[in-house]
Amino acid sequence: MVTERRAHKRYVIDGLMVELAGVVHETVDISVRAVAVVIRPGVDYAALKPPFRFTSEKAEGLNRHIPNMRRLYERGRVVVVDYFIDDPEWDNTLAAYDVRADVKPLEDVFG
Amino acid sequence: MRRLRLKALLGTCPPSIVFDGRARRLPIEDGDTQSEPQTLQPFFEHSLFKNAMLLKTIGRTAADMPANVVQTRAYFPFDPKYPGNGGVSMPCDGELTLATVEKFMSSKIDPTVIEGDLRKIHVMAKLPSFSPFLLRDAFERAALKVDQRHFRVSDAEADAMRDTLKSKLKPLAAMALALPANSVGDTRLDMLARKLWELDDPSFLGAFGQALKIPEGQTIDVLYAWIGVSFFQREFAKRQPKLRELAEWLGAKPQLGELRDEKARQIEADRGQVRDSLRWAWSQAGAVFDRYSSSYDTLISKSDAKPFVEYLQNVRVDFQILGARLALIEQCLCVHGVAAAQERGSQVAVEILQDLAASLRDGGDRDLAAA
Numbered sequence: 001m002v003t004e005r006r007a008h009k010r011y012v013i014d015g016l017m018v019e020l021a022g023v024v025h026e027t028v029d030i031s032v033r034a035v036a037v038v039i040r041p042g043v044d045y046a047a048l049k050p051p052f053r054f055t056s057e058k059a060e061g062l063n064r065h066i067p068n069m070r071r072l073y074e075r076g077r078v079v080v081v082d083y084f085i086d087d088p089e090w091d092n093t094l095a096a097y098d099v100r101a102d103v104k105p106l107e108d109v110f111g
Numbered sequence: 112m113r114r115l116r117l118k119a120l121l122g123t124c125p126p127s128i129v130f131d132g133r134a135r136r137l138p139i140e141d142g143d144t145q146s147e148p149q150t151l152q153p154f155f156e157h158s159l160f161k162n163a164m165l166l167k168t169i170g171r172t173a174a175d176m177p178a179n180v181v182q183t184r185a186y187f188p189f190d191p192k193y194p195g196n197g198g199v200s201m202p203c204d205g206e207l208t209l210a211t212v213e214k215f216m217s218s219k220i221d222p223t224v225i226e227g228d229l230r231k232i233h234v235m236a237k238l239p240s241f242s243p244f245l246l247r248d249a250f251e252r253a254a255l256k257v258d259q260r261h262f263r264v265s266d267a268e269a270d271a272m273r274d275t276l277k278s279k280l281k282p283l284a285a286m287a288l289a290l291p292a293n294s295v296g297d298t299r300l301d302m303l304a305r306k307l308w309e310l311d312d313p314s315f316l317g318a319f320g321q322a323l324k325i326p327e328g329q330t331i332d333v334l335y336a337w338i339g340v341s342f343f344q345r346e347f348a349k350r351q352p353k354l355r356e357l358a359e360w361l362g363a364k365p366q367l368g369e370l371r372d373e374k375a376r377q378i379e380a381d382r383g384q385v386r387d388s389l390r391w392a393w394s395q396a397g398a399v400f401d402r403y404s405s406s407y408d409t410l411i412s413k414s415d416a417k418p419f420v421e422y423l424q425n426v427r428v429d430f431q432i433l434g435a436r437l438a439l440i441e442q443c444l445c446v447h448g449v450a451a452a453q454e455r456g457s458q459v460a461v462e463i464l465q466d467l468a469a470s471l472r473d474g475g476d477r478d479l480a481a482a
Binding site for chain 2: 009010011012014015026028029038076077078099100102103104105106107108109110
């Protein structure tokens with residue numbers, strides 16, 4: 001699964017939060033299968049319990065129920081959690097809200 | 112000749128290279144039939160500067176490079192009603208002194224009256240561009256109170272741009288999570304991103320700068336330049352459609368049937384010169400953005416900060432380079448706007464293009480500087 005996290009494109013989304021075991025967490029980055037969040041005190045990441053939910057005040061399309069979540073690993077103040085959303089467009093949705101989505105590479109207009 | 116280009120620039124005032132701080136009538140908002148038209152007072156307070164216009168011009172620092180650095184000049188029109196009809200200009204840098212102004216004006220000036228204007232000019236001269244958002248943001252950061260209507264960017268536009276740029280700081284804020292707890296303080300990512308935007312917490316910035324191998328005392332400038340490059344990425348992308356039009360215009364075969372061979376060859380050479388300079392500026396900007404994006408993508412995708420740290424070593428130079436490239440592109444777009452509006456075969460179009468090409472051949476705005 002760690003390998004899978006490396007295989008998927010990661011996005012950074014401003015204001016995207018995730019509710020784990022009833023506690024709201026800030027996301028660091030997210031791919032279609034894993035999300036890195038800032039650790040909050042008092043949460044047992046080894047035995048995560050629902051409800052799980054993505055929340056965003058800025059983007060309605062990101063507010064989603066998550067059926068299951070499972071800790072992959074912790075690194076410093078960040079924990080990486082596996083999840084799955086059954087939506088073939090989920091990767092495109094994440095890409096649309098990525099902090100780099102507004103930028104298009106310059107083209108060679110003189111070519 | 113040079114007056115044609117000066118007229119074009121001052122007539123259209125491309126905001127990123129011309130700052131017109133003169134008094135002006137403000138437009139009445141749509142649907143408002145009650146209000147009287149209001150006058151915006153001059154941006155500068157001293158009588159010497161109240162009709163001045165500030166220009167970002169291009170200069171050359173190496174013989175093998177056209178148009179290399181961006182400079183700031185204060186332009187004083189002989190006739191403020193017709194600024195394109197000529198005037199005098201003086202260079203302004205971030206350390207412009209009263210003595211320099213007095214020498215230029217050949218007169219004594221009361222320091223207390225001009226102090227505020229000098230501070231404003233210092234802020235503006237340090238920026239690589241007069242892009243309205245950059246100007247407004249720079250004055251807010253410098254805590255200098257000015258009438259923001261001079262910057263021609265609405266509150267809503269400025270807020271949206273600030274939010275966009277601030278959001279790009281999130282991966283940097285995540286890097287700060289690895290710092291010792293006592294230097295980070297609040298570990299909420301949005302608070303850390305706010306600190307990186309405001310650049311106002313010395314102990315946090317000191318520790319962060321050290322982790323990023325930024326030389327002591329330079330963290331604020333380096334991070335500000337990174338934000339600036341991020342801002343310019345959007346500014347350049349916005350100009351791409353117009354630049355494409357200009358590239359096509361320069362590439363099209365002009366109708367030169369009635370002109371003698373020598374004249375026709377000169378026009379072709381001028382078009383080639385402008386095209387080459389523009390292509391060079393555009394590709395230089397593209398190379399900066401490639402470096403910026405590649406290091407940022409690696410930081411996000413691989414949690415690898417090394418390329419990002421390396422990129423920061425040169426980011427201040429990149430920020431200035433982008434200002435110079437934008438100034439060149441903006442000036443060419445402005446000239447194109449005037450030339451393309453002329454009838455086919457117009458002498459004005461030929462002359463203004465010739466003037467632009469000559470300045471690019473010389474490597475800068477010597478003629479504008481001498482205006």
